[in-house]
Amino acid sequence: MTQTYSLPQVQVALPPLERFEEYLQSRKMRSTRQRRVIVEEVFSNHDHFDADDLLDQLRQSKSDEKVSRSTVYRTLDDLVDAGLLRKMTLNGRTVFEHDYGYPQHDHLYCQKCEQLIEFHSNELEAIRAAVGREHNFRVTGHRFIITGICSECQVARRPVRPLDLI
Amino acid sequence: MTQTYSLPQVQVALPPLERFEEYLQSRKMRSTRQRRVIVEEVFSNHDHFDADDLLDQLRQSKSDEKVSRSTVYRTLDDLVDAGLLRKMTLNGRTVFEHDYGYPQHDHLYCQKCEQLIEFHSNELEAIRAAVGREHNFRVTGHRFIITGICSECQVARRPVRPLDLI
DNA sequence: ATTTATGCAAATCCTTTGCAAATCT
């Protein structure tokens, strides 16, 4: 039942860690215990997080695998360079989210619960392109965030975050 | 030739300083020399700026009108509260721009010359509303920034800014 | 054996704060 003839090689997405090691090799950087631990932790769930969140998570998981704060910062930047993570500023906080193997999307940001909701819009891509064309601007990316109150918070009576820093 | 009968009072936009003094009064805050100097300086040109830029400008203009760094920070926040300025984070920098009496717009950001180009799109408003409706999200605002290379920089050969922080 | 990465503590950058003195109303 096993097929032994070879199929045309399909571009299958590598697991994040492997993808990262590929990147490291290409830059003559080393695959260290810390880097591996960080990548595993980062891709173990799909939340948005900042350096501190990650540090906390690392401390909670297998306690023997310590990683210093500086290494977390350094590796997070490497992961962005490698295209595994996206970095953005939200309300003054630097937050990261998965980029590698993750579909393009934008965010709704609730000013009460501070939750980020993802959405995708094809029309947005169109606008982006049109605006670029109009201004003879070579578009390489964008960031779009809609602020307001999410459905759950519309009933709850919680204070709205000042929100000047989106 | 002078008409002495009174016309129905039209809502004319007040100059920024007057608008600000109105705000100050409503909050029992005082119209101080520093606050006046800052507002005048801020609205003397339409560039985007950060606290440091403003401090420099203040130092260059009439040298007798000194304003301390803390006061600049404090007043900038007041101006945001008063609705005269918008605050946003760009590439890790906190930048301000005129809001009062200024039409709603979004930005193109050139990663080479770091210039901000303003544009407006009605379609964007539509998308915003549609997305909000879909997610039962009460939209109060948004931030949209398109990144890339402006027309002038497309010919020049300058390095592209890393740009992870938009 | 070499070279790169880590961890620590110190340094930096930007912004905020406490408080006495100065300035408004």
Added chain:
DNA sequence: AGATTTGCAAAGGATTTGCATAAAT
């Protein structure tokens, strides 16, 4: 006079850096 605001210097928070030691090739 009485209250608010200012300027200063010190405190904060987040991130980066220099450097000796540890770990990877």
